[in-house]
Amino acid sequence: MKKSDTFTRLAVRVMLILAAAGVIIPALPADIIKSQNYTLNIMPVAEDIDYAWGFDFLPDGQILLTQKNGRMFRIDTKTGSKTDIREVPFVAYRSQGGLLDVLVHPDFARNRVIFITYSEPVTEDSAQTAVMRAVLDRDRLTEKKCKTDGRALPEIYSYGHRNPQGMTVHPQTGEIWSAEHGAMGGDEINIIRAGVNYGWPVISYGLNYNGTKIGEGTEKTGIAQPLYYWDPSVAPSGMTFYSGRLFPEWKGNLLAGSLKFGLIIRLITDNGKISGEERLSLSQYGRIRDVKEAPDGSVMFITDQPDSALYRITPAKEKN
Template sequence: MKLRLTFLCLILICILTCAQDKNPTNKDNSYKIVVSDLNIPWGFTFLPDGSMLITEKSGELIHFKNGKKTKITGLPDIYLRGQGGLLDIILHPNYKENGWFYFSYASSEGEGDGGNTAIARAKLKGSRITDLEVLYKATPNTKKGQHFGSRLVFDREGYLFFTIGERGERDINPQDITKDCGKVYRLNADGSIPSDNPFVDSPKAKKAIYSYGHRNPQGMTLHPKTKEIWTHEHGPKGGDEINIIKAGKNYGWPVISYGVNYIGTKFTDITEKEGMEEPLHYWNPSIAPSGMAFIDSNKYGDWNGNLLVGSLKFQYLDMCSLKNNKVIKEERLLNGLGRVRCIEQGPDGYIYVGIENLGIIKLIRK
């Protein structure tokens, strides 16, 4: 009996070792803490003078400059529940000329109890924001605490893309273009609807929708070469995925998926279906991805062109090597440092990473 147990233990160790080897830890990296003592830095962006605007999920907007944190006042009311709070933040591409920055947050404005994702823009004057404009507010409100989505990206043509998760309504929202949630959206910078959005002529459709059939996209970035919008999204138990977003396309949730319910039961038997986009990559088991950025500088040698994805669940930065839009290799960076929430390439070409209960660090290659 003892020999049998020993043999089974050896097999288990071998399986675990092999699983780890599929995503080896890259030792050729270190880091420097740039901003310390942050709880959940959900998003951050660099201002032209090199200072930073940082969102804390708890509802604080922080200006970090010359080693000092200043709390910015004048924010709208932030609805704090579950995964909701103050979320992503980016600058307008012409920020130097117009001063607009954009942010996403959970809001209780509108009809019904609870809250939903909102997108706003504002300007910074000293230590407070001015000229606040709410550009989009998803409906209806709900007391559910999950799947707010909320990543923001400008493309090269000046369109604002943002994500909203399906808010825990798997069988109601993502496949219905007359409803908010479970979508990627596109607006003009002033909040108006682009005339060539894919559903502007569809009766009762939400005109801002750009793609649908999403679960909870918490990563979005612009490919530095192709200029395409890339996203990743949380699956349930298994089935986290990376997608390239195309106008009007259906990304399948929950009809197709590589995941199962959290209790292990199935909600679908298929991973592909005509008229639905399959992911270019998926994770099983789930890594709980958050934050997403390409390396597009000469600071990291042959890492240039790789895709970085944060893992909340396993607390590492996943570096994905790509070939023909396929992930051919994965390596763990910053392994065990903490839950990776957000990733940005700074104006100096270095990668900066927001890590829960630590702060914002600069990735250094030895």
């Protein structure tokens, strides 16, 4: 870690301690980067997070955030302080498994419901994916419901997916968009429709890790083509459509994280198509795990590493 990074982290911790004591302190200077349309401020909101995986916003502006090791926090976005959420389900924390994403119900203010995905232990050496519905009672999960018997459900909507890492709903059309990892190349963006086969492992724009062809090539009758794909791979992660007021030039665009290169990729969308992209290089912060629009129109992202952090992006006022 560079000395400047170490100083910044130390300064943030000192400021949080002073803020908790009621001391009025000046704002910490933000990092500044350039994009095609804006000069951007990047400011840490919360640090000392161990492999962050997902986050979502509560109606009061606080954030629920998951760590892959099975911990969940409520984060105060004004101070960066973290409060543990109790009675989170036990997870199989190994390799890519653990506590994964969290979603706050749209009617949370009334029902207090959240949804979480995680790796459910089956035996000492095996696990399966689980989705749980729970009620957040202050800082404790209650009324937890989960189906883990492994049976196929009638709700299965589509198939032929490989390692989906991000999913979001288009704010106007209600369509579900997903980001999926290929093998060696062939990462995809897809619009998910009922009953559609998205190809894996029959077709792919990537190759096997030994360089050989996957399945039957890149096209086959009756199998959907990706809306957009990357070759070489970028390892896309969490994503969101931007609809806020702070970045009007980004309105309607899809913002996707990149684990491999530490990017936020702005995908320019038009009538259900992707016409181009801009890559915002944030590799100095680490692997980008998830990206979301905050209620105030800023953009927030988390990183995926032992010293993860939650960051906020806002427009900078350029000096004359």
